[in-house]
Amino acid sequence: MPQKGKPTGRRSETTKAAILAAARQHFAASGYERATIRIIAADAGIDPAMVMRYFGNKEKLFAAAAEFDLRLPDLAAVPRGTVGSVLVGHFLDRWESDDTLQALLRAAVSYKVAVTRLRAVFATQVMPAVAPLCKDRATAATRIGLVATQMLGMALCRYVLRLPPVVSLDRAAVIRWLAPTIQRYLTAGP
Amino acid sequence: MPQKGKPTGRRSETTKAAILAAARQHFAASGYERATIRIIAADAGIDPAMVMRYFGNKEKLFAAAAEFDLRLPDLAAVPRGTVGSVLVGHFLDRWESDDTLQALLRAAVSYKVAVTRLRAVFATQVMPAVAPLCKDRATAATRIGLVATQMLGMALCRYVLRLPPVVSLDRAAVIRWLAPTIQRYLTAGP
DNA sequence: CGTATATGTCAACGGCTGTTGGCCATTACG
DNA sequence: CGTAATGGCCAACAGCCGTTGACATATACG
Incomplete structure (x- = not known):
């Protein structure tokens, strides 16, 4: 067992994280429509097709990238x-x-x-x-x-x-x- | 002299105003990239090419549509x-x-x-x-x-x-x- | 009336988009 | 070692975009 456990794979989690980071950065800097899957993939150093494999489509990629916790204090x-x-x-x-x-x-x-x-x-x-x-x-x-x-x-x-x-x-x-x-x-x- | 005076033409001002109104409405409702020239033109009841003739390009159309006065009182x-x-x-x-x-x-x-x-x-x-x-x-x-x-x-x-x-x-x-x-x-x- | 000019339509272009399927390399495991 | 699966790349698709140029029509004017 290589890393975590969800996929049986090898280093997919690393790539997935890189995609998410690049996606967040570009969505934040340019908005939804200008943040192209091609640009995000290039920034993460992989092929656009990988984004589709890991996240299905652009909408789901955004949903994953926009997941966050405000961490309000007590x-x-x-x-x-x-x-x-x-x-x-x-x-x-x-x-x-x-x-x-x-x-x-x-x-x-x-x-x-x-x-x-x-x-x-x-x-x-x-x-x-x-x-x-x-x-x-x-x-x-x-x-x-x-x-x-x-x-x-x-x-x-x-x-x-x-x-x-x-x-x-x-x-x-x-x-x-x-x-x-x-x-x-x-x-x-x- | 047909109407106002700026172009020598006939009813261009009417069409221009219709385009501007449709543009403002769609820019306001959908943002810059989702408000396509084709949709704006269809809403104004004319061909997309007319938009180009009257405003040059999309950027200039936006500039014209975004012209406005806040009319702050004294x-x-x-x-x-x-x-x-x-x-x-x-x-x-x-x-x-x-x-x-x-x-x-x-x-x-x-x-x-x-x-x-x-x-x-x-x-x-x-x-x-x-x-x-x-x-x-x-x-x-x-x-x-x-x-x-x-x-x-x-x-x-x-x-x-x-x-x-x-x-x-x-x-x-x-x-x-x-x-x-x-x-x-x-x-x-x- | 004839002609120039403004008004408008149509079809097409190149470019970029999200998305897909097939192919190669690398690794894990029996 | 061999085999299956996983990670990754490449090329291509259909669709929409802004934009362009040629062509049709209607009006204004000499």
């Missing part, structure tokens, strides 16, 4: 007043250390599968983790939706559109400005 | 404390009454020309109109950049990604929640 453990800065800081970290989010956002704008996935991430990862912080269940969804508008708006302007004044903010400044907004959306009166 | 005239709600309300209006902004945002994510145009709109329309409200020149660009993150984030979540909790907010609620954020970005201490 928010019940942080002090009430700092939840805003913790959330902003965590999002910045995740956004800068993982191409997947950028791939998801860039693709979601023109590719149905991606927007569905993004909504799923919101519903299954953000909502359950943040909702307990809101006292009244009734407005929780609204509050978390508002948080999403500010967070995704920052990501859009900073990493995708690259608006100069937003790009030149340093990490601390982003947290200093955005944290009170997030805090207010989550806790302020209706 | 902010010096509104009371100091209501500038937030005026801005949010105006953006919502513009966003819902004109496909162009959505076309610009959808295309900007994967099409260089579009992101350049969007940055230009920010620099030549938003900055000059909003900057006078900021007392210190030094932080004005930063403050307006922050406003952009919240505004574009709302547009992204509401009109492009269609996150359910954000879509179901009514106009008044959006203003009620976002106005204080905008107000703080523009006027609060560093």
Whole structure:
């Protein structure tokens, strides 16, 4: 038994990982339609046909590349007043250390599968983790939706559109400005 | 002299307008690469070759379709404390009454020309109109950049990604929640 | 009326796309 | 060692894309 165990094969896992990495990078940099299977394969150093063998088709390749975990921390453990800065800081970290989010956002704008996935991430990862912080269940969804508008708006302007004044903010400044907004959306009166 | 005066022709302006309208609609709904010239032409009821004759190529067609004016009101005239709600309300209006902004945002994510145009709109329309409200020149660009993150984030979540909790907010609620954020970005201490 | 010009259609081109099936090399295993 | 399977490459397909040029029609004007 060579490596792991799923296929009986030899080094397929290595190649598969290389394809996934190249796919994430190009989906993140160019969006769904411009990230060609041929380009991704060339970047991974193999033939386009291998991509099809391992992932079936482009849609499934994207689904595999867009799989990811936001890794939200346990928010019940942080002090009430700092939840805003913790959330902003965590999002910045995740956004800068993982191409997947950028791939998801860039693709979601023109590719149905991606927007569905993004909504799923919101519903299954953000909502359950943040909702307990809101006292009244009734407005929780609204509050978390508002948080999403500010967070995704920052990501859009900073990493995708690259608006100069937003790009030149340093990490601390982003947290200093955005944290009170997030805090207010989550806790302020209706 | 048949209608206006620019070409000597007969009804070319009508067709040109039909093409532009169809282009805007499809760019807004599908992004740059999925909005094909063939589809746009079919929607305008003419042959694809006409698009080329009137606009040269797809890039120039997009440039023509993405031309637009944000029509920001004179902010010096509104009371100091209501500038937030005026801005949010105006953006919502513009966003819902004109496909162009959505076309610009959808295309900007994967099409260089579009992101350049969007940055230009920010620099030549938003900055000059909003900057006078900021007392210190030094932080004005930063403050307006922050406003952009919240505004574009709302547009992204509401009109492009269609996150359910954000879509179901009514106009008044959006203003009620976002106005204080905008107000703080523009006027609060560093 | 005759002719030039604008308006529009048609068919085709080269290029790029996702996808497929067949062929070679290498390795694992009896 | 021989055989089967796995990893990988190559060439080709059908389809769609932007774009082009030749050709038909209708209008404007001398």
